[in-house]
Amino acid sequence: xxxxxxxxxxxxxxxxxxxxxxxxxxxxxxxxxxxxxxxxxxxxxxxxxxxxxxxxxxxxxxxxxxxxxxxxxxxxxxxxxxxxxxxxxxxxxxxxxxxxxxxxxxxxxxxxxxxxxxxxxxxxxxxxxxxxxxxxxxxxxxxxxxxxxxxxxxxxxxxxxxxxxxxxxxxxxxxxxxxxxxxxxxxxxxxxxxxxxxxxxxxxxxxxxxxxxxxxxxxxxxxxxxxxxxxxxxxxxxxxxxxxxxxxxxxxxxxxxxxxxxxxxxxxxxxxxxxxxxxxxxxxxxxxxxxxxxxxxxxxxxxxxxxxxxxxxxxxxxxxxxxxxxxxxxxxxxxxxxxxxxx
Amino acid sequence: xxxxxxxxxxxxxxxxxxxxxxxxxxxxxxxxxxxxxxxxxxxxxxxxxxxxxxxxxxxxxxxxxxxxxxxxxxxxxxxxxxxxxxxxxxxxxxxxxxxxxxxxxxxxxxxxxxxxxxxxxxxxxxxxxxxxxxxxxxxxxxxxxxxxxxxxxxxxxxxxxxxxxxxxxxxxxxxxxxxxxxxxxxxxxxxxxxxxxxxxxxxxxxxxxxxxxxxxxxxxxxxxxxxxxxxxxxxxxxxxxxxxxxxxxxxxxxxxxxxxxxxxxxxxxxxxxxxxxxxxxxxxxxxxxxxxxxxxxxxxxxxxxxxxxxxxxxxxxxxxxxxxxxxxxxxxxxxxxxxxxxx
DNA sequence: ACATAATTTTTACGCGCGTAAATTTTATGA
DNA sequence: TCATAAAATTTACGCGCGTAAAAATTATGT
Numbered sequence: 180x181x182x183x184x185x186x187x188x189x190x191x192x193x194x195x196x197x198x199x200x201x202x203x204x205x206x207x208x209x210x211x212x213x214x215x216x217x218x219x220x221x222x223x224x225x226x227x228x229x230x231x232x233x234x235x236x237x238x239x240x241x242x243x244x245x246x247x248x249x250x251x252x253x254x255x256x257x258x259x260x261x262x263x264x265x266x267x268x269x270x271x272x273x274x275x276x277x278x279x280x281x282x283x284x285x286x287x288x289x290x291x292x293x294x295x296x297x298x299x300x301x302x303x304x305x306x307x308x309x310x311x312x313x314x315x316x317x318x319x320x321x322x323x324x325x326x327x328x329x330x331x332x333x334x335x336x337x338x339x340x341x342x343x344x345x346x347x348x349x350x351x352x353x354x355x356x357x358x359x360x361x362x363x364x365x366x367x368x369x370x371x372x373x374x375x376x377x378x379x380x381x382x383x384x385x386x387x388x389x390x391x392x393x394x395x396x397x398x399x400x401x402x403x404x405x406x407x408x409x410x411x412x413x414x415x416x417x418x419x420x421x422x423x424x425x426x427x428x429x430x431x432x433x434x435x436x437x438x439x440x441x442x443x444x445x446x447x448x449x450x451x452x453x454x455x456x457x458x459x460x461x462x463x464x465x466x467x468x469x470x471x472x473x474x475x476x477x478x479x480x481x482x483x484x485x486x487x488x489x490x491x492x493x494x495x496x497x498x499x500x501x502x503x504x505x506x507x508x509x510x511x512x513x514x515x516x517x518x519x520x521x522x
Numbered sequence: 523x524x525x526x527x528x529x530x531x532x533x534x535x536x537x538x539x540x541x542x543x544x545x546x547x548x549x550x551x552x553x554x555x556x557x558x559x560x561x562x563x564x565x566x567x568x569x570x571x572x573x574x575x576x577x578x579x580x581x582x583x584x585x586x587x588x589x590x591x592x593x594x595x596x597x598x599x600x601x602x603x604x605x606x607x608x609x610x611x612x613x614x615x616x617x618x619x620x621x622x623x624x625x626x627x628x629x630x631x632x633x634x635x636x637x638x639x640x641x642x643x644x645x646x647x648x649x650x651x652x653x654x655x656x657x658x659x660x661x662x663x664x665x666x667x668x669x670x671x672x673x674x675x676x677x678x679x680x681x682x683x684x685x686x687x688x689x690x691x692x693x694x695x696x697x698x699x700x701x702x703x704x705x706x707x708x709x710x711x712x713x714x715x716x717x718x719x720x721x722x723x724x725x726x727x728x729x730x731x732x733x734x735x736x737x738x739x740x741x742x743x744x745x746x747x748x749x750x751x752x753x754x755x756x757x758x759x760x761x762x763x764x765x766x767x768x769x770x771x772x773x774x775x776x777x778x779x780x781x782x783x784x785x786x787x788x789x790x791x792x793x794x795x796x797x798x799x800x801x802x803x804x805x806x807x808x809x810x811x812x813x814x815x816x817x818x819x820x821x822x823x824x825x826x827x828x829x830x831x832x833x834x835x836x837x838x839x840x841x842x843x844x845x846x847x848x849x850x851x852x853x854x855x856x857x858x859x860x861x862x863x864x865x
Numbered sequence: 866a867c868a869t870a871a872t873t874t875t876t877a878c879g880c881g882c883g884t885a886a887a888t889t890t891t892a893t894g895a
Numbered sequence: 896t897c898a899t900a901a902a903a904t905t906t907a908c909g910c911g912c913g914t915a916a917a918a919a920t921t922a923t924g925t
Contacts, residue, residue, distance in 0.1 A: 187911055198874050203913065213872060213921085233640040234577045235911035239880040254606055254810070259597035263625060278623075282606060297576040297881095407814045437814050444816035467597070471750045471780050473787035473816040530881055541904050546883065556891085556902060578881035582910040640911095 185229040195223030206231050233275070237299055246274045246494065247295040247303035247324075249288070251331070251372075252404050253280030255434070256467045258306065261330070264487035265304060272495060274301065283372075283404045285311050292320045302494045302502075305337065306330040309373040325502035329490045331373050338497050338504045341490040344511035345375050348463045348479040349382035349429075351516045353390070355477075356427055359522075360452065360459060362392045363429035366417070366439060368409060369398035376431050379463065383429065397422045399435075410438020411445075418446065427459040427522065433466035433478055440472050440521070450474055451520050459522035463514070474520035482512045528572040538566030549574050576618070580642055589617045589837065590638040590646035590667075592631070594674070594715075595747050596623030598777070599810045601649065604673070607830035608647060615838060617644070626715075626747045628654045635663045645837045645845075648680065649673040652716040668845035672833045674716050681840050681847045684833040687854035688718050691806045691822040692725035692772075694859045696733070698820075699770055702865075703795065703802055705735045706772035709760070709782060711752060712741035719774050722806065726772065740765045742778075753781020754788075761789065770802040770865065776809035776821055783815050783864070793817055794863050802865035806857070817863035825855045 185191045188206075192199040197216055205212050205220050212220070223229075237243040246269045250258040262278055269276040277298060281288035288308050295303055302325040307317060309331050320326065321337050328337040356363045365383045367376055380396060387394040399413025410430065417423060430436035439460055443450050448457040451474050462469070465480030489510050497504060528534045531549075535542040540559055548555050548563050555563070566572075580586040589612045593601040605621055612619040620641060624631035631651050638646055645668040650660060652674050663669065664680050671680040699706045708726045710719055723739060730737040742756025753773065760766060773779035782803055786793050791800040794817050805812070808823030832853050840847060 189911080199912085200875085200914080201873060204873095207913085216873075230636055232911055233637055235581065235640070235880095236913075237880095238578065238581075238911075239913045241913085253596060254599055254602035256597055256599055256602075259599075259602060263597055263623075266625075280606075280621075282609075293573055294576055297578070299880095407811070411814065437811070440816055441814040441818070445818075468750070468780070468811060471754065471784040473783055475784065475788075532881080542882085543884080543905085544903055547903090550883085554902095558891095559903075575881055578910095579883075580910095581881075582883045584883085642910095 183227065185227045188229075188231060191223065191227065191229040194227055195220050206236075234298075240299070242301050242498075243299050244274050245298045245300040246276050247298065247300045247305075248276055248278045249281060249291050249295070249303065249305045249307075250278070251281050251288070251306055251308045252283045253278075254282075255404065257434075257464060258330075260467050261481075261483055261487055264483060265491060268487060268491040272491065281308055283308065283311070285313055289313055289316050292316065296320070296323065300324060302326065302498045304329055304490055304494055307333055307336075309333075309375075310370075311372060325494070325497045327490060327494045327497060329486065331375060332509070333374070335507065337507075338502075339493045339508040339510070341486060341493055341510045342375075342512070343481050343486060344513050345378035346382040346385075347511075347513035349379050350386050351514055352429055352461050352463065352477075352479050353383060353386040355516055355518070356429060356459065356461060356522060357390050357392075361425040361427045362387065362390070363427040363459075363461065364395040364397055364423045364425055365431070366397050366399065366410075366414070366428050366435060367431035368406075368413075368435070369400060370402065371431070372404070379431050395422075395424050406432070406434035407438040407441070410435035411442045412438075414439040414442035415446070418442065418448075423458075426457065428461070430460065430462040433462045433464040433469045433476060436460055436462035436476055436478070436521075437466075437468065437472055440474075440476070444473070450522075452522055461522035465517055470519070472521070477519045477522040478517050479514035480517045481514065485512045526570060528570045531572075531574060534566065534570065534572040537570055538563050540566075546574075549579075577641075583642070585644050585841075586642050587617050588641045588643040589619050590641065590643040590648075591619055591621045592624060592634050592638070592646065592648045592650075593621070594624050594631070594649055594651045595626045596621075597625075598747065600777075600807060601673075603810050604824075604826055604830055607826060608834060611830060611834040615834065624651055626651065626654070628656055632656055632659050635659065639663070639666065643667060645669065645841045647672055647833055647837055650676055650679075652676075652718075653713075654715060668837070668840045670833060670837045670840060672829065674718060675852070676717070678850065680850070681845075682836045682851040682853070684829060684836055684853045685718075685855070686824050686829060687856050688721035689725040689728075690854075690856035692722050693729050694857055695772055695804050695806065695820075695822050696726060696729040698859055698861070699772060699802065699804060699865060700733050700735075704768040704770045705730065705733070706770040706802075706804065707738040707740055707766045707768055708774070709740045709742065709753075709757070709771050709778060710774035711744060711749075711756075711778070713745065714774070715747070722774050738765075738767050749775070749777035750781040750784070753778035754785045755781075757782040757785035758789070761785065761791075766801075769800065771804070773803065773805040776805045776807040776812045776819060779803055779805035779819055779821070779864075780809075780811065780815055783817075783819070787816070793865075795865055804865035808860055813862070815864070820862045820865040821860050822857035823860045824857065828855045 192202045266276040279291040326337040328340045332340045384394040401409035461477040469476035535545045609619040622634040669680040671683045675683045727737040744752035804820040806822045812819035
């Protein structure tokens, strides 16, 4: 390993005794050059550790190997987990993922799309903020860049959507709760940020009617992404007000449920399905932490692997199709019930 | 808003009737051009929504406005939270943060440093993996790019380190636990990924000696970043083996504690400081979720704001100093105790 | 050894922008 | 109104690399 610093491909081509265009060809596909030149280049690579500038590479390519990934809030382990899965799949497919978080804010989401435009990505996987998104900004972006939406659907945006089937989530939890105890009351934020929440509420109401029960929806005040705290305070308020007409609470998502469990604990209420328990709490998402709550949370789980896998597959198909599908594809994966101790 | 698409600064300069170099000057500092030309440019900006390509901008700048941020594992809410703080501070300072996660793997950390090199950042804030880091790769990087380490220190690397004072964390929890009940046993991973863990163990042993007590360190098997699961299984094992000689467990960090609480719950052990409780559990970090565990976790809290703020300040000073400090700076912030219900 | 095909090299331009120097245009003041 | 300063324009080059076309070099089969 020589200590001389190689600043660019020009210098590296010089020390390896090969012309720059051939070196360039090598880096794009090592098999596209003659065996002997490949050996010479790789010998030079061992002496001088040179790697092409990733951003200059994509400056003048017909089709780059960049894939953008945008999630609404990366500090939420749910998105961190799914993003990590997607990133790995992109790398396996020979692409270069660029992960950006919108931090729950519209301005950041717009900035992210703008940054991605500059990267000239081959395609983008976008989980939009939802209610807070600037629809027209996203629409314009989708016109320019092949985009697949995931997790949170916005009608008509992007060439495809991959996500989970909210009705499947709710049907499974409601059915389970109905056959194992009292009918569930539904706990949610009054003004949810995400369209999935609305679909879950509707699915809950439908499911309850199907069971011949009156739906009970309890809304909580609060805005932003501090779901646990909203769930905690909202549950305290609802318990004080006597909003829950049964002993069973079905939360719209796990983070609210974590807050609800916290409130129950603070009030000395025992959660679980035993006869000595005061309440049952169930939820949706199978958040990475929900296995570790006390009691562990009964929940409907996303098929993380399927959603991540299908999202990447769909995007790659889209790219190969030249950026357009004949019609917008929607893929929804069913949930699977994870029964733990809380309900 | 015209529908004509502007592809680059050249075209935008044309439609705004100003020369490209002047437009370039405007985007770097709107006040650096004459009022009338500024008005003309901004009028054009309202008609055609053009924004310079962020990556081309930094291709040939003397000093870019890019700042790199590398964290070892972004799916850990602790790092997500501190990264979010740092990102915001960078933006306020007029810089452009690029956040990368090493996903707990050496190869990814090396890749990240390499990507950053391509971005020609003005500086980098690096929270290294720790034990899994490739020291020489990091060392070479620090030679080329002004770098400040944070959270996890590696002796001699980078121009400065900003983090928390592990001894302060442990002293506060140990002192509190000693004066409020039985002496604590220390629960940790046998082979921790992070140097902070080692410092905490040493500080625990020191603190116990100071109190005239025999330290009891309980090590848990396990590797990787699934700390909750390691904590859960390890606690089960330790409880079965009778490793805890007192009723008080002090965990090395909150994520292990979350797992420990889960194990206690599964065994029907009541955690808290009441007379009806079987165990006390305390910990370190004040992880974003530790307020919502059942019971809520007593812990020593990082001064998130101070660490994030000082890290960014230090990096900006470093950049202004031309990338070198006369000597390596180390800033450690003390913890503050957060007493909740678990101990 | 020779014709042919396959690679490589040379040459030259492009991506989108920063930046420096020389020149021209505008603004300012007496 | 004219000299002077300030700002804008023109011109030209650079960043690190992709890529296309033409010329030169190698490898292959017979």
